[in-house]
Amino acid sequence: MRKEKKLDIFSEYLPLWVGVSMITGALIGNVFPKFAESLGNWSIANVSIPVAVVLLFMMFPIMLKIDFKGIADVKRNSTPLFVTLVINWAIKPFSMALISYAFMRYFFAAFIPPELASQFIAGMILLGLAPCTAMVLVWTYLADGNVSYALVQVAINDLVILFLYAPLGKILIGVSTGFPVPFLTIFWSVVFYVAVPLALAALTRRYVVRSRGLDYLEKHVIPKFDPFTKIGLLLTLVLVFTFQGKMIFENPLYILYIAIPLSLQTYIIFGIGYAAAKMLKINYSEAAPSSFIGASNFFELSIAVALILFGMNSGAALATVVGVLEEVPIMLSLVAIMKFNGKKFEFKAVRRRS
Numbered sequence: 001m002r003k004e005k006k007l008d009i010f011s012e013y014l015p016l017w018v019g020v021s022m023i024t025g026a027l028i029g030n031v032f033p034k035f036a037e038s039l040g041n042w043s044i045a046n047v048s049i050p051v052a053v054v055l056l057f058m059m060f061p062i063m064l065k066i067d068f069k070g071i072a073d074v075k076r077n078s079t080p081l082f083v084t085l086v087i088n089w090a091i092k093p094f095s096m097a098l099i100s101y102a103f104m105r106y107f108f109a110a111f112i113p114p115e116l117a118s119q120f121i122a123g124m125i126l127l128g129l130a131p132c133t134a135m136v137l138v139w140t141y142l143a144d145g146n147v148s149y150a151l152v153q154v155a156i157n158d159l160v161i162l163f164l165y166a167p168l169g170k171i172l173i174g175v176s177t178g179f180p181v182p183f184l185t186i187f188w189s190v191v192f193y194v195a196v197p198l199a200l201a202a203l204t205r206r207y208v209v210r211s212r213g214l215d216y217l218e219k220h221v222i223p224k225f226d227p228f229t230k231i232g233l234l235l236t237l238v239l240v241f242t243f244q245g246k247m248i249f250e251n252p253l254y255i256l257y258i259a260i261p262l263s264l265q266t267y268i269i270f271g272i273g274y275a276a277a278k279m280l281k282i283n284y285s286e287a288a289p290s291s292f293i294g295a296s297n298f299f300e301l302s303i304a305v306a307l308i309l310f311g312m313n314s315g316a317a318l319a320t321v322v323g324v325l326e327e328v329p330i331m332l333s334l335v336a337i338m339k340f341n342g343k344k345f346e347f348k349a350v351r352r353r354s
Helices: 014-031 033-040 049-064 068-077 079-107 114-128 135-142 147-177 183-212 214-250 253-279 284-295 299-310 315-340
Strands: none
Touching (some): 014 033, 014 214, 014 315, 049 183, 049 214, 049 299, 079 114, 079 147, 114 147, 114 315, 135 147, 147 183, 147 284, 147 299, 183 214, 183 299, 214 299
16 A cells, blocks of 8 residues: 655645744734844845845755756656746736736725735735746655656746746736836846855755765755755744734735735646646646646745845735745645546657657
């Protein structure tokens, strides 16, 4: 009998840890307002030093798991990657902009001040622009999918992020909110939070693999760094909610207003990936990560950019954090859906491109 795959205790109870971090930060912000103010003033060029440090710790271990050598093998089965790229960059950013605009400007307009609604929209767009990196490997593993192929998809998407995140962010946020996003600000944010840790991780992988071997990297090095990502994420949330505390206590329904369109977007994007994989006769092992990677979000990058562009006490930062809160329960439901329908992806011949 095959043993049921499970999440580690951090991932399984991520909504709980996120909730505890949010409450802790909100309490700190309300009980010690002077401390929160002094911490917020510790910045260089509008970049919070405490947040910058914890975010860098958070990003490096994620990038360390990526093996770019696997990209060369994707030519033998490129259809799943094609589906992923189309969904992530031709559909998801625009659908998120449309859904967030509809909810914030029309459905919830009577409950949210216009300026704050614009910030919520901006935060959700930043989430929609960032396809998942690390967590998609977890969802693929739980769904019995091809984790190796998911790693290739993640690597290529990280490279695409370097080129498309900034221009699409500037355009979509500008059109949806009227906020003049400085292109260089968002560009350097991507460089700092994606390119730098990606380069450092690639150099670390190369050195360790050459000196000690791949097995040593995967069994000893990566596990040692992995806790930094989890600790960094929770510390970031504590810091964010230290500055969000007053607004949360006064308007707790804001979290619900943000979660509804984000949840709808997640199920829609998963449905598109699921339908495309079935229509193109992609086998289950690759259909799973292709369906998950667009539905899940690279929320670490989204949080970082929202903090730099709008600040820690902004609605945009809050929107990206809510994305973390609803991520795990929704994605676990999608894993269950995918596994339940696994037999529908058993095809006699696999479509491949040479």
